Amino acid sequence: MSSIELKSIEKWFGNVQVIKGVDLRIEEGEFIIFVGPSGCGKSTLLRMIAGLEETSRGQIMIDGRDATAEAPSKRGLTMVFQSYALYPHMSVRDNMGFSLKAAGAPKTEIDEKVNRAAEVLKLVPYFDRRPKDLSGGQRQRVAIGRSIVRDPTAFLFDEPLSNLDAALRVEMRYEIAKLHHSLGATMIYVTHDQVEAMTLADRIVVLEAGRIAQIGTPRALYERPENLFVAQFIGSPK
Ligand code: ADP
Ligand code: MG
Numbered sequence: 001m002s003s004i005e006l007k008s009i010e011k012w013f014g015n016v017q018v019i020k021g022v023d024l025r026i027e028e029g030e031f032i033i034f035v036g037p038s039g040c041g042k043s044t045l046l047r048m049i050a051g052l053e054e055t056s057r058g059q060i061m062i063d064g065r066d067a068t069a070e071a072p073s074k075r076g077l078t079m080v081f082q083s084y085a086l087y088p089h090m091s092v093r094d095n096m097g098f099s100l101k102a103a104g105a106p107k108t109e110i111d112e113k114v115n116r117a118a119e120v121l122k123l124v125p126y127f128d129r130r131p132k133d134l135s136g137g138q139r140q141r142v143a144i145g146r147s148i149v150r151d152p153t154a155f156l157f158d159e160p161l162s163n164l165d166a167a168l169r170v171e172m173r174y175e176i177a178k179l180h181h182s183l184g185a186t187m188i189y190v191t192h193d194q195v196e197a198m199t200l201a202d203r204i205v206v207l208e209a210g211r212i213a214q215i216g217t218p219r220a221l222y223e224r225p226e227n228l229f230v231a232q233f234i235g236s237p238k
Helices: 042-050 092-102 107-120 136-148 166-183 194-200 218-223 228-234
Strands: 004-013 016-026 031-035 057-062 077-080 154-158 186-190 203-208 211-216
Touching: 004 042, 016 042, 016 211, 031 042, 031 194, 042 077, 042 154, 042 186, 077 136, 092 107, 092 136, 107 136, 107 166, 136 166, 166 186, 166 194, 194 218, 194 228, 203 218, 203 228, 211 218, 211 228, 218 228
Parallel strands: 031 186, 031 203, 077 154, 154 186
Antiparallel strands: 004 016, 004 057, 203 211
16 A cells, blocks of 8 residues: 655646646545546646656655656556557456566466456456457456556556446446455546546545645535535535
């Protein structure tokens, strides 16, 4: 489990500022959700935490160390990509083990970790299938499984369910909640789906044009939105 602290984070693309001073402390094991309209900076912020995007100003602390300039692979975090990022020619088993294999892990270790992840995600019966022979929800589980095998201390999700139909989204929302309980890992999750945010989050961070409009529990945001923007976004009646 990691704690992650963002200190006065800014992001500039050329002379356009898209993240305008974000301060946030994420506790170990917390489920944090970033919400906000398209273009407000959710993905950029997540990619900065992952190290996939450089931080223009400010600091990112992971477990108390300054990780601002650390390579992605050194951060102990994993980004769960959407299921279409699976390797189409590889079986479920090979998709899940690929990153460990690439990192030179011994076969016994790969097998053990892949088996354990597949059990958690109920993927054992599908081990020998290719992604094209899986449902959308199963594919998304494989994408999550690929991350679990690396034993990350935090998971970063960028709209992982947005390609799924409504029924599958509900099912996967439940799966992700169970995963959070069973692994106890810190989770940072981006969505523009208010229901997802309200049901999964310990705390929700509402972003508006690169700034935090409000941070709080789902209930606090719903009952006490600080302004009309938050109220409209969360769907409460202010
Ligand atoms: P969200 O995920 O909330 O929809 P993004 O983080 O993707 O928003 O984008 C925030 C803003 O930054 C948008 O205005 C977007 O156009 C801009 N942006 C994102 N990536 C780049 C980039 N590589 N170069 C220039 N502008 C970018
Ligand atoms: Mg985005």
